[in-house]
Amino acid sequence: MARYKAAVVIPAKNAMQVLPQVLDKVLAQRTAWPFEVIVIDSGSRDGTKEFLRAESRIRLIEIAPESFGHGRTRNQGVAAADAEFVAFLTHDAEPVDEHWLAKLVEAAERDERIAGVFGRHIAYPSASPFTRQDLDQHFRGFLQHPLVVHKALDAEKYQRDEGWRQFLHFYSDNNSLLRKAVWEKIPYPDVEFAEDQLWARAVIEAGYHKAYAPDAVVYHSHDYSFTEQLRRAFDESRNFTKYFGYRLSPNPRQAIAAMGKFTWQAFRQRLDPAYGPVTFTDRLSRAAQRIALVSGHCLGANHSKLPQGLADRLSLDNRLFKS
Known part of the structure; x- marks a missing residue:
């Protein structure tokens, strides 16, 4: 029996500009059950490690920069978590309210076949109007389909329609939650890109379900050069x-x-x-x-x-x- 209902895992590096605000929001989550927060730091040099070492409510795992991998490091976080469910944020994804974590778990608990849940992103208030609109339109599109999807919804379409396969394996570890019992059978792949979508494809093809939680919202956006x-x-x-x-x-x-x-x-x-x-x-x-x-x-x-x-x-x- 896991000690916690949920854990929140955040990979971080040189994140002092944003991580303290993110952690304030995470630690303020209101749930009917206890949860733990794990941050995996991969060689920060801007004071992030020192900040985390002084925070008694955070479990800090320090790794060498060269050992970081998007899938590998998240696997390390899940393995360390003594929890039934493990949520992921990136260090620049800030929960919008105090119910973000509870909404992710609520979505996962609707059906034991749900392997993973992803939540909605909205742009930071400082983002450009185009970025704000793009994110809203992107996540609004998921509401045109069932909130819980799986391969058997249309197995023939899954085989022939590339766009449908892309939709079914969309998944974002900027704001997600997985069932650890499924991860023990299907861990993240050790790859340099798209570990989240590769994992989602693997669990979909294994017959599990994936859920979207539109009320589990984080601020996460970039106006790239x-x-x-x-x-x-x-x-x-x-x-x-x-x-x-x-x-x-x-x-x-x-x-x-x-x-x-x-x-x-x-x-x-x-x-x-x-x-x-x-x-x-x-x-x-x-x-x-x-x-x-x-x-x-x-x-x-x-x-x-x-x-x-x-x-x-x-x-x-x-x-x-x-x-």
Whole structure:
């Protein structure tokens, strides 16, 4: 019998700008049962480790930077957790209210076949209007389907429809919770990217269910620079090709056409007034981000054709694992 109903695991590195606020929200969670909080620090140099060592309510696990892996480190956190359920946050994902954790567990307890639950993300108030709208639209789309999904909903569609498979294995460890008994059979893969979606695909194909908890909400958003967006899109596309066989924007001519389309949209699109006024700078940044996104996807889908040195310079993953 596990000691706790749930544990919250947060991988962290050089996170002092955001982690204290995140932990304040986590420790303030209101539940009918006790929970533990585990932070795994991989070599912080900005005071994060010292802050965590002084916090008696946090269980700190320190690992060497070179031992970090997205799947490997989360496996370490789950193994350390003495809990029935293990929730994940990234160190920059802040629960919106005091009921975030209870809502994730509530969703998981609806059916013992539910292996994992993911919650909703909303943008930080400081995010651009486009980022706020993108996140809202993305997570609103999950409400068009059952909150609990599994392969048997339409096994034939799962075999033939790539988009349906992508939908079924969408999962985000920025805001998620898994059932430890399932993890003991199907742990996270030790990969450099998409450990969460690879795990979700594995449990879906094993016959388990996945749930969406729209009321378990975190603030989590980024307004990337052109270079950041390009590199992240490159890794996303390269690894989706590697692990899932999906090629994002592989045709250079189509990619150029898409860049033109997205640039036009950036300067012409009308946003809901609820997202606030849209400045020329917002539109210029949006155009640059969309160009970087499509460029990165195209380069990533064709990474095998690039000189190895260029591919290494483009990849944030390689920089992470070599640092």
